[in-house]
Amino acid sequence: MPSKTRRRATLVLAVLVALVATLFAAGSARAETDVDKIGQALRSRPVYVDPRASDALSTQQARTLADRIRAADVPVYVAVLPDDRAYGGERIFLRLREATDRPGVYAVALGSSFGAASDASVLPGSTSQALAEQNLRRHPGDLPKVLDGFVADVAAAIHGRSADGDQGAPDSTGSSMGAALVLLIILVVLAGSALFAMGRTRKRRRERERAELEQVRGAVQEDITAYGEKLSGLAFNPSDPSSTPEMVDDYGRALDAYEKAKTKSDTARRPEDVRAVTEALEDGHFSLAVLGARREGTPLPERRPPCFFDPRHGPSVRDVTWAPAGGAERSVPACAADATRVEQGLDPDARTVPVGGERRPYWEAGPAYGPWAGGYFGGYGAALLPALLVGTLLGGSLSPGYDEAGAFGDAGDYGGFGDGGDYGGGFGDGDFGGGFGGGFGDGG
Structure with a gap:
């Protein structure tokens, strides 16, 4: 039996024993935009404050809040960040969850916005978001009080869930002990059967995932290569006197995106892992677009979804009306070249990928x-990609629970508090959900 299956079996048996037991008794100066580094910090301390957001939560307030989280014994992770678009807006929740790699409740103050998201195994995402909104109403304009109240409410909600079912247990007697023993045996047998079936299902799923990953890996490498060629063709020299600090920052973010995409591609083990690759490339393409505008002295581009027809073209500039073969018309984001082609009645320069x-x-x-598509378009709202793909083969395969991560209904498994588990899912799919609930002040 694989080690993960043994751990899951141990967890299931522990839960079963706990169920039977209830019958016996009542029971830095620069904004930190590298989310991976924030995740590493949250693994050792549950509260992270970006230096540029220290006016919203002081060092002492952060320490006090971290002590309260530890005392409450709840997996709450808090990040206080400046209003920096590099964090990805609403996407910051899923990015932090992935970087921290621990099931829990993630509370984020981003500029003047505050919200929360959580793993369903810890607390339903809708509940964590509602508690965030509740504390925003209670303590308008006071982030420290919002966070204190939020942690207290989350602790009450989590411990309240744990206590469910511990009331009304009968006193321990010979009869009840015998019944409990019979029940335990039945439950163990049922659990064994369920684990066996689960193992077979998971084996089939992993075989399918390996085949799908190999299918999409070629397209991922093409994307990385195309992005690398775009980088090498910039002819940008950070040490050139004409290079401003802002240009150097844009260039640095573009290089970081390239390295991250290569690293995530090398470590991809499941189709869902590909999302992190294309997410990094989407960030990189936008950084290159900003850098290009600065060098040309033109207005900085708006943060828009990438070109629908080929995300390698970079950020879109406007929406055009288009229909797939045999499908209905819809509005899609397009780069300038593809928008012109479509408006002239020509075919766009479509991104083709290897299939069979x-x-x-x-x-x-x-x-x-x-x-793959979710990484490019997922950061612009859970409804965008299904709307773009309606009536297509890929659109028809998206489950009703499709979310920003591009995940499908059986995309991930979660473990208990702090065990990392297998991560999958995203906003709205029942595994990890939530988001910003509103603003706590004007400056954040």
Whole structure:
């Protein structure tokens, strides 16, 4: 039996024993935009404050809040960040969860916005978001009080869930002990059968995931190569006197995105892992667009979804009306070149990907490309990608629970507090959900 299955079996048996037991008794100066580093910090201390957001929560207040979280014995992770678009807006919750790699409740103050998201195994995402909104109403304009109240409410909610079912247990007698023993035996047998079936299901799923990952890996490498070629063709020298500090920062973010994409591609083990690759590339393409505008002296581009027809083209500039073969018309974001083609009645420069020995437009490539597309478009709202892909083969494969991560209904498994588990899912799919509830002040 694989080690993970043994751990899961141990966990299931521990839960069963706990159920039977209830019958016997009542029971830095620069904004930190590297989310991976924030995740590392949260693993050792549950409260992270970006130096540029220290006016919202002081060092002493952060220490006091961390002590309260530890005393409450709840997996709450708090990040207080400046209003920096590099954090990805609403996407920061899922990015922090991935970087920290621990099930829990994630509370984020981003500029003047505050909200929360959580793993369903810890607390329903809708509950964590509601508690965030509740404390915003109670303590308007006072982030320290909002966070204190939020932690207290989360602790009460989590410990209240743990206590459910511990009331009304009968006194321990010979009869009840015998009944409990019989119940335990039955539950163990049922658990064994369930674990066996779970193991077979998981084996089939992993075989399918390996096949899908191999199918999409070629497209991922093409994307990384195209991005690398765009970087090498910049002819940008950070030490040139004409290079401003802002240009150097843009260039640094573009390089970081390239390295992150390569690293995430090398470590990808499941189709869902591909999302982190294309998410990094989407960030990189936007940084390059900003850098280009600075160098040309033109207005900085608006943060928009990438070109629908080929995300390698970079951020879109406007929406155009388009319809797939045999499908209904819809409005899609497009780069300037593709927008012009479509408006002139020509075919756009579509991104084709390898499928079964041939190449097809990615929207006709099937479910393996869901996470790939999710990384590019997921940060712009959970409803965007399904709306763009309606009536296509890829759109038809998206489950009703499709979320920003591009995940499908059975995409992940969660462990207990702090065990990391297998991470999957995202906002709205029942595994990890929540978001910003509102603002706590004007400056944040």
